[in-house]
Amino acid sequence: MSTMNVETPAAIPGTSNLMKLSLAALLVLALVAPFGLYPIFLMKALCFALFAAAFNLLLGYGGLLSFGHAAFFGWAAYITAHVVKVWGWPPEVGLAAGTAVAAVMGVVIGWLAIRRQGIYFAMVTLALAQMVYFVALEVKFTHGEDGIQAVPRGKFLGFLDLADTNTMYYFVLAICGLAFWLIYRTIHSPFGQVLKAIRENEPRAISLGYRVEHYKLLAFTLSAALAGLAGSLKALVFQLASLTDVDWRMSGQVVLMTLVGGVGTVFGPVVGAFILVTMENYLAQFGSWVTVIQGFIFVVCVLTFRKGIVGEIAELIRRARGEKSSGGGGGGH
Amino acid sequence: MYVIPLLGIPPQVLFGQLLLGLINGAFYAMLSLGLAVIFGLLNIINFAHGALYMMGAFGAWLMLEYLGIGYWPALILSPIAVGAFGVLLEKAFLHRIYKLDHLYGLLLTFGLALIIEGLFRNYYGVSGQAYDAVPDMLKGGYNLGFMFLPVYRGWVVVASLIICFGTWFAIERTKLGSYLRAATENPKLVQAFGINVPRMITLTYGFGVALAAMAGVLAAPIYHVSPLMGSDIIIVVFAVVVIGGMGSIVGAVVSGFGLGLIEGMTKVFYPEASNTVIFVVMAIVLLVKPAGLFGKSA
16 A cells, blocks of 8 residues: 655654644744734735645545546535525625535445545545536636626624625634644544555555545545635635636645645644745746746755655754654655 | 538538547557556656656757757757766656555656646746747648648648657567567566666666657647646546556557547537546546456456
């Protein structure tokens, strides 16, 4: 079975203190950030961080490379935008509807894709996501090239006015925080352990009596639902759902974010998302050079930097403590 | 002339679409063939295949635009140039990752595809260029009674069949091909017999890439030569590969043409689904025969 190199932070002694410390620091940073930085930028980064973390749940802990996660992200955005704008329902219903549709899509696509492994799995998810893209292009309610524009943010639970940018920021932060907590709990639950066992040695997991298809499908569905939640939030933040969100390039971007930050690390996807969103902001004026640079980063990451930023830092800390290297980098088979 | 009523569809339309399907199928077949050859030896799914197909088409266009080189020389020169570029890519990047998980090969070639596509978009935009250098003998068409056959389109189908047969022959019936098949099975053993396997791998990649580029040149007069033409087709070709399985050359060719035809039929009877039908077939195949129609079980 294929194995991307991964960290298991829980296995490093003394990490939990470091983890708590960095969590606390992150939380403080997140709370004061809108006073120093542009809130829309922060919200975009948070949405992508959640998207990447959802993707990483599947790749980093299940060993399954999905090249079609834009399908869930983009369709959830469309559903949320439609429910909120055309049906006039409140944002919490919109988010729930988007996430639910993404979860259902996850069940169907996952059910088909887990029949194959490794690169075939990647190709199947890419192809199915492309099919879903063409559906989005054909159906009327997505408004083709225009997308669904001017989506109202509405009032959360009837009283919290999300049209206010700062309120919206803390709303997004709270939802993402909850979702990150859910992902963290999943990774460190018995379910997460079995998932890792399947990633490391699938035949052994089967011989131990685990129904690996069930675990893979559940992980895929959870990952799809959370990717959907990220897309739904994005639709509210930018008040827009468009074809860009379901495009295969979006699937590529989330792979890149996770790869840059560190596959199979808890914080990696968040770091990667912030770096790539920042980069995109500064490079927007250079047009398609962004694509070239992203391709370049892909190549560099694969050739020399497979653990990603967080993975490399974890490795440095481990070495500084004089422990054995995890040996992931060159070892995958 | 009598008209056979076929569900109310005039035969001109039906056969016209079938021909279009056959042509698309020819490109699917050539591209999935190259993917299969590369995968067999390198264990890499070449995501850059679409970008290299695009480079082949652009090669022909650039040769005409700046050097005045016509269609026939370009049909040979462009694949050679792009194939040489492929050899460089293999030497510079791909050979570093053979020992890693196969997924890294997909990611690396995805990055290369982004770079190539992005560079061409920078210089040539997304709208595409027309390539009209079709030689006189391939111009015009024949009225076959039940349909009109443009000569160039017929030529593309014939040429792709020749290319596919030639590749099959080279791999299955020649000595070099037997080395290649042996190296696919067991590279270490073949190396021990004194055959330079790393060089063979490099050349195989170059050959697969040249196949893609030749498909690109053939496509240039039919479609607009656009930087996006590669990414439009590569995902469909992936679906074709999943359907056919990458085990056999014949499988890649048959499923390429077959799916092109199915796509053409869908355009006649239910045009809304013509973009998605191949993916639907893929889903059905995954349900019925997960290893693919011609695949050995993974």
